[in-house]
Amino acid sequence: MSIVTDSPVWRPFTQHALQPGAYKIAHAEGAWLTAEDGTRFLDAISSWWVITHGHRRPEIMAAIRKQTETLDQIIFAGFTHEPAEALARRLVEITQPGLDYVFYSDSGSTSVEVAIKMALGYWRHRGETRARVIALEHAYHGDTVGTMSAGARSVFNAPYEPLLFDVARAPFPHAGAEQETLDALEKFCREGAAAFIVEPLILGAGGMLTYSAQVLREMKRICETYGTLFIADEVMTGFGRTGTLFACEQADIVPDIACYSKGLTGGAVPLAVTMCKREIYEAHYARDRARAFFHSSSYTANPIGCAAALANLEVWEKTDARARVANLCAMQAERAARFAQDSRFSSVRQLGTIVALDMTVAQSGYLATISLDLMRFFNARGLLLRPLGPTIYVLPPYCVTGEELDLVHAGIDEAARQFGG
Numbered sequence: 001m002s003i004v005t006d007s008p009v010w011r012p013f014t015q016h017a018l019q020p021g022a023y024k025i026a027h028a029e030g031a032w033l034t035a036e037d038g039t040r041f042l043d044a045i046s047s048w049w050v051i052t053h054g055h056r057r058p059e060i061m062a063a064i065r066k067q068t069e070t071l072d073q074i075i076f077a078g079f080t081h082e083p084a085e086a087l088a089r090r091l092v093e094i095t096q097p098g099l100d101y102v103f104y105s106d107s108g109s110t111s112v113e114v115a116i117k118m119a120l121g122y123w124r125h126r127g128e129t130r131a132r133v134i135a136l137e138h139a140y141h142g143d144t145v146g147t148m149s150a151g152a153r154s155v156f157n158a159p160y161e162p163l164l165f166d167v168a169r170a171p172f173p174h175a176g177a178e179q180e181t182l183d184a185l186e187k188f189c190r191e192g193a194a195a196f197i198v199e200p201l202i203l204g205a206g207g208m209l210t211y212s213a214q215v216l217r218e219m220k221r222i223c224e225t226y227g228t229l230f231i232a233d234e235v236m237t238g239f240g241r242t243g244t245l246f247a248c249e250q251a252d253i254v255p256d257i258a259c260y261s262k263g264l265t266g267g268a269v270p271l272a273v274t275m276c277k278r279e280i281y282e283a284h285y286a287r288d289r290a291r292a293f294f295h296s297s298s299y300t301a302n303p304i305g306c307a308a309a310l311a312n313l314e315v316w317e318k319t320d321a322r323a324r325v326a327n328l329c330a331m332q333a334e335r336a337a338r339f340a341q342d343s344r345f346s347s348v349r350q351l352g353t354i355v356a357l358d359m360t361v362a363q364s365g366y367l368a369t370i371s372l373d374l375m376r377f378f379n380a381r382g383l384l385l386r387p388l389g390p391t392i393y394v395l396p397p398y399c400v401t402g403e404e405l406d407l408v409h410a411g412i413d414e415a416a417r418q419f420g421g
């Protein structure tokens, strides 16, 4: 087995004392990863949610190759290039009407940092002192200090707690308790919050927790009433994951600011955008240099990333991508239904292409060893699954076939036989 143990690499979200090794992958294609020795893994979580159509989608790979023949990175202040201009125009067209400006960066976290900075800049330049951010319980918005502040407080960010800024925290809208969420949101908005940041329809890292489009719509309405800016963090939900191209479409709302990253290039290379309404851009527009938006990532609008993203948008426009997503939603529903009446699982839920379920076990919480045990169990069966504590979720690339999906769901069934209690 190709496992690397002796390595200077410090890996993300990894306790090296418990997980000393990492599989060394040499090849990726479609829904599969292949290790150096030929061992294969079915990538049932789209390599941490980024791969949309499948690994090494030919059109995207070709666009990257072609772009490398003319431009690598160039400075993006005072200079621009066609891939960035064309991509921005296309993004304005395909997102909900009103998101008219595109700010480039390079990861989901930076796109959220940019969103928060845009919101605070907006209020300051309008001469109002609004600086409070509202976020949801169980939220995840990234791992930088600003995004951790908006995210739920947990063991993941406990050491940095002294640095995290305070946010107003609204309870998660659990089924039947939605009004509490809306009431809390309304109270914070009435008190003059600058912005509300939310993952639309599903909270990802917080445990694949879903809530309805009506609640999302109501949240937007409340924010509008009090002028609080509505930031949609579509970093995970964007590009088909929830069944529609963007999750906000399902609630028929237009956020004031939206963040997209995973899936923007089909998952091939890093790129992110923060899009916003005209008023937010205009609040920064003045002959006064102090009102400029002071943010830049070194790799802002990387031409190769932009070319990959343009090719991805073409895949959405010119191929059967939407039909594939619809088909995957149906295939997932069929398979999830089998677990719905199964006492070894609770809260079997689906949102678009994502299925999640909680395994009934004695321990709970991410730190309980169950997630590591499950991960090893799945890996040994050639499945790349990464449970969040006892929550197992299947978030596959859209190229996955019914037979491949059967392998995943059979693996989950077997795991329940071994670990369920």
Ligand SMILES: *Cc1c(COP(=O)(O)O)cnc(C)c1O
Pocket (backbone or CB within 6 Å): 107, 108, 109, 110, 112, 140, 141, 142, 143, 199, 204, 205, 233, 234, 235, 236, 237, 261, 262
């Ligand atoms: C992954 C994620 C982020 C952070 O994106 P990175 O590219 O890992 O920095 C932010 N928000 C949400 C909802 C995410 O799922």
